[in-house]
Amino acid sequence: MTREEALAYHSGKRKGKLSVVPTKPCLTQRDLSMAYTPGVAEPCREIAKNPELVYEYTNKGNLVGVISNGTAVLGLGNIGPLAGKPVMEGKGVLFKRFADIDVFDIEVASEDPDEVIRFCQLIEPTLGGINLEDIKAPECFYIEETLKKTLSIPVFHDDQHGTAIISGAAFLNALEIAGKRIDEVKVVFCGAGAAGIACAKLYLALGVKKENLILVDTKGVVYKGRTEGMNPYKEEFAADTDARTLADALRGADAFIGVSGPNLVTPEMLLSMAENPIVFAMANPDPEIPYEVAVATRPDVIMATGRSDYPNQVNNVLGFPFIFRGALDVAAREINEEMKMAAVQALANLAKEDVPDSVIRAYGGKPIKFGREYLIPKPFDYRVLLWEAPAVAEAAIRTGVARKPFSSKEDYVRELESRLSRTRQVMHFVFDRAKQDPKRIVFAEGEHPKIVRAAKVLVEEGICRPVLLGKKENVEQLLAEYEVPREKVEVVDPATHPRFEEYVKKFHQMRWRRGVAEDDARKLMKDPVYFGNMMVHEGEADGLISGLTMHYPDTIRPALQIHHTQPGVTRVAGVYLLLFEDRMVFIADTTVNQDPTAEELAEIAFMAARVARNYFGVEPRVAMLSYSNFGSNTDERSLKVRKAVEIARQRWPELAIDGEMQADVAVEPQVAREIYPFSTIQGDANVLVCPDLEAANIAYKLLWRLGKGEAIGPILTGVNAAVHVLQRGVEVGDIVNMAAMCVLKAQRLQDH
Numbered sequence: 020m021t022r023e024e025a026l027a028y029h030s031g032k033r034k035g036k037l038s039v040v041p042t043k044p045c046l047t048q049r050d051l052s053m054a055y056t057p058g059v060a061e062p063c064r065e066i067a068k069n070p071e072l073v074y075e076y077t078n079k080g081n082l083v084g085v086i087s088n089g090t091a092v093l094g095l096g097n098i099g100p101l102a103g104k105p106v107m108e109g110k111g112v113l114f115k116r117f118a119d120i121d122v123f124d125i126e127v128a129s130e131d132p133d134e135v136i137r138f139c140q141l142i143e144p145t146l147g148g149i150n151l152e153d154i155k156a157p158e159c160f161y162i163e164e165t166l167k168k169t170l171s172i173p174v175f176h177d178d179q180h181g182t183a184i185i186s187g188a189a190f191l192n193a194l195e196i197a198g199k200r201i202d203e204v205k206v207v208f209c210g211a212g213a214a215g216i217a218c219a220k221l222y223l224a225l226g227v228k229k230e231n232l233i234l235v236d237t238k239g240v241v242y243k244g245r246t247e248g249m250n251p252y253k254e255e256f257a258a259d260t261d262a263r264t265l266a267d268a269l270r271g272a273d274a275f276i277g278v279s280g281p282n283l284v285t286p287e288m289l290l291s292m293a294e295n296p297i298v299f300a301m302a303n304p305d306p307e308i309p310y311e312v313a314v315a316t317r318p319d320v321i322m323a324t325g326r327s328d329y330p331n332q333v334n335n336v337l338g339f340p341f342i343f344r345g346a347l348d349v350a351a352r353e354i355n356e357e358m359k360m361a362a363v364q365a366l367a368n369l370a371k372e373d374v375p376d377s378v379i380r381a382y383g384g385k386p387i388k389f390g391r392e393y394l395i396p397k398p399f400d401y402r403v404l405l406w407e408a409p410a411v412a413e414a415a416i417r418t419g420v421a422r423k424p425f426s427s428k429e430d431y432v433r434e435l436e437s438r439l440s441r442t443r444q445v446m447h448f449v450f451d452r453a454k455q456d457p458k459r460i461v462f463a464e465g466e467h468p469k470i471v472r473a474a475k476v477l478v479e480e481g482i483c484r485p486v487l488l489g490k491k492e493n494v495e496q497l498l499a500e501y502e503v504p505r506e507k508v509e510v511v512d513p514a515t516h517p518r519f520e521e522y523v524k525k526f527h528q529m530r531w532r533r534g535v536a537e538d539d540a541r542k543l544m545k546d547p548v549y550f551g552n553m554m555v556h557e558g559e560a561d562g563l564i565s566g567l568t569m570h571y572p573d574t575i576r577p578a579l580q581i582h583h584t585q586p587g588v589t590r591v592a593g594v595y596l597l598l599f600e601d602r603m604v605f606i607a608d609t610t611v612n613q614d615p616t617a618e619e620l621a622e623i624a625f626m627a628a629r630v631a632r633n634y635f636g637v638e639p640r641v642a643m644l645s646y647s648n649f650g651s652n653t654d655e656r657s658l659k660v661r662k663a664v665e666i667a668r669q670r671w672p673e674l675a676i677d678g679e680m681q682a683d684v685a686v687e688p689q690v691a692r693e694i695y696p697f698s699t700i701q702g703d704a705n706v707l708v709c710p711d712l713e714a715a716n717i718a719y720k721l722l723w724r725l726g727k728g729e730a731i732g733p734i735l736t737g738v739n740a741a742v743h744v745l746q747r748g749v750e751v752g753d754i755v756n757m758a759a760m761c762v763l764k765a766q767r768l769q770d771h
């Protein structure tokens with residue numbers, strides 16, 4: 020990134036990084052009278068009667084003020100409120116991006132702590148919380164302490180506690196990697212300001228001994244008896260030591276915690292530290308020692324910086340969005356020590372969990388595993404929200420500061436998930452039903468790490484009992500590597516399976532009139548997809564998942580040869596579910612039938628409707644799409660679709676279906692109401708059946724990419740067994756989703 024690029028990023032047509040977006044429609048006269056006068060008077064009257072209702076009728080509960088006077092902006096020093104504004108806007112971006120919290124960045128033109136306090140007190144009605152930012156020490160301590168005492172919304176000085184929490188979590192993990200005990204290590208803090216003092220306090224609470232802790236500032240070591248540049252906050256940590264300089268303090272030290280300024284640690288100082296030295300050089304944007312210099316000087320260093328372009332970004336971005344999310348969601352009156360400690364533990368523990376593919380991809384695709392280069396979760400790891408916010412909220416409830424405690428942590432995590440992804444919200448419906456009666460699902464590609472990682476999630480969630488096909492030693496090795504609970508997974512090697520020959524014979528008998536000799540059958544049965552399908556056929560497993568490393572047709576073919584299609588249908592088809600902010604639609608057939616006949620199209624409509632109802636609990640309303648509306652064209656292609664509607668109505672009279680119709684008539688109520696009032700579908704279609712594969716494929720891809728939808732699928736329907744096919748190369752999460760759907764089908768084959 021160059022200076023020019025950074026400046027261009029902040030400028031552009033729309034200046035800066037934030038904007039205000041209305042959350043209610045304001046298009047019509049009626050909208051206007053609701054958004055503004057006279058309608059707006061109603062919530063005003065309600066809040067006047069009951070102030071708590073401000074959380075119901077305004078955005079207060081999700082609005083944080085990022086407030087700064089610009090006296091300690093990053094490591095740039097006192098550059099003033101105006102120059103600090105890009106940082107405050109940046110914090111707003113992160114609040115929104117990571118935790119869906121809205122922010123007003125508020126820069127205050129005063130260095131007088133009492134004025135800043137008074138200002139915050141006066142704007143309390145606007146805000147759900149206050150994030151103090153980049154206010155220098157020692158004034159920041161007085162400001163925060165006073166506001167905490169006088170306001171009834173959470174107040175949190177990010178540079179103090181955010182930094183302390185994140186570095187505390189990374190410190191616990193670094194000690195584990197260094198093999199050192201917290202009550203024995205010598206820790207040097209460089210910087211005795213907002214971040215330094217707060218880190219020192221938290222490290223003591225974590226178990227560092229006060230006598231093993233030394234603070235250094237611009238005047239050198241903060242020692243007992245020093246008078247120059249002191250304040251009561253530093254005094255508390257004044258050390259009984261002969262060390263006077265940073266170099267003195269670092270000699271033999273186990274850890275360096277830098278929250279001061281650029282380039283203060285020399286290679287010589289680093290060389291004088293104990294073995295496996297922990298170096299958190301967190302000054303921004305330039306650390307106390309450059310990353311490259313540190314790792315070149317000490318190969319055994321356990322190194323972190325505050326920046327995103329090196330391993331181990333120890334930065335308060337991992338804290339403030341999630342801590343406020345948890346605090347706001349339970350309407351916490353404050354953010355107390357227990358809540359901070361809960362955040363430390365959540366982050367430290369999460370770093371030891373398997374990292375999802377989406378996170379690995381966001382960070383360049385290299386494997387990420389707990390160790391020297393991965394002490395702490397990555398900011399783009401969506402799980403940080405799901406771990407940290409609930410931990411904080413739970414601690415708020417436990418300590419009695421939550422005004423709106425949740426009744427179930429599980430439900431709260433779900434609510435958070437739906438903020439992150441509509442797919443997760445929808446899939447929970449599927450997961451819940453799968454868990455009620457988990458089935459044995461065989462995975463043809465059991466030697467693939469993604470399958471093993473999916474198996475881990477599946478057993479931990481109780482969705483199914485995975486049966487992994489593959490060479491025993493290969494699968495066992497992966498199971499051990501990913502720490503999958505071994506007793507909950509079966510491993511089957513087709514080559515040594517006692518029923519292998521029996522399967523060969525049975526398959527031979529199924530296919531001998533299709534030219535399959537016994538030897539051919541034996542060869543095919545060595546293919547785990549054929550073998551897995553036979554296991555399902557023979558009741559040794561309830562369902563099958565395959566396709567991660569194969570072409571789609573190669574995985575469907577064995578399933579059809581062994582299980583055929585379901586009674587009443589002659590085809591299989593693929594259905595995609597597309598999720599938008601306020602709507603979901605199923606599109607078919609996106610994967611199998613190139614140019615279906617009217618009969619086939621009717622079957623596709625029926626099967627897609629069944630997917631909607633039986634997997635996702637959506638009452639299907641089917642639109643049969645074309646480029647004409649109800650006979651406006653009479654060519655072969657329009658007629659085919661119209662005939663399909665007639666067939667479907669005859670065969671499945673209970674199905675809400677109409678057509679042929681154009682896509683806008685299917686999804687836009689106004690068009691249908693005005694021109695086609697007779698139609699069963701009044702712009703409320705949720706199952707869209709396209710006339711052929713080309714149309715379906717183009718439609719779903721355009722909707723997905725341009726409509727900013729999320730996609731689940733393709734969901735295979737029509738096979739007379741619980742068999743589901745993965746798209747090549749999909750992620751662990753997609754495998755888990757498909758396996759859950761497979762369980763549902765195995766539970767009630769006839770319904771899916």
Ligand SMILES: NC(=O)C1=CN([C@@H]2O[C@H](COP(=O)(O)OP(=O)(O)OC[C@H]3O[C@@H](n4cnc5c(N)ncnc54)[C@H](OP(=O)(O)O)[C@@H]3O)[C@@H](O)[C@H]2O)C=CC1
Nearest residue numbers: 091093094156211212213214236237278302303325334335
């Ligand atoms: N990675 C992260 O998440 C975060 C990083 N930081 C970084 O920490 C640094 C300090 O921020 P903050 O605590 O808010 O600021 P403050 O102004 O409150 O404190 C700065 C401290 O650093 C000391 N200091 C400055 N220069 C030197 C030096 N050359 N040698 C020794 N000590 C020095 C100051 O000493 P004195 O007391 O003598 O003036 C003071 O104690 C910044 O670089 C900031 O970017 C801060 C928050 C989060």
Ligand SMILES: CC(=O)C(=O)O
Nearest residue numbers: 092093094178303335
């Ligand atoms: C990260 C941050 O808040 C700082 O450097 O000040």
Ligand SMILES: [Mg+2]
Nearest residue numbers: 093152153178
């Ligand atoms: Mg800051």
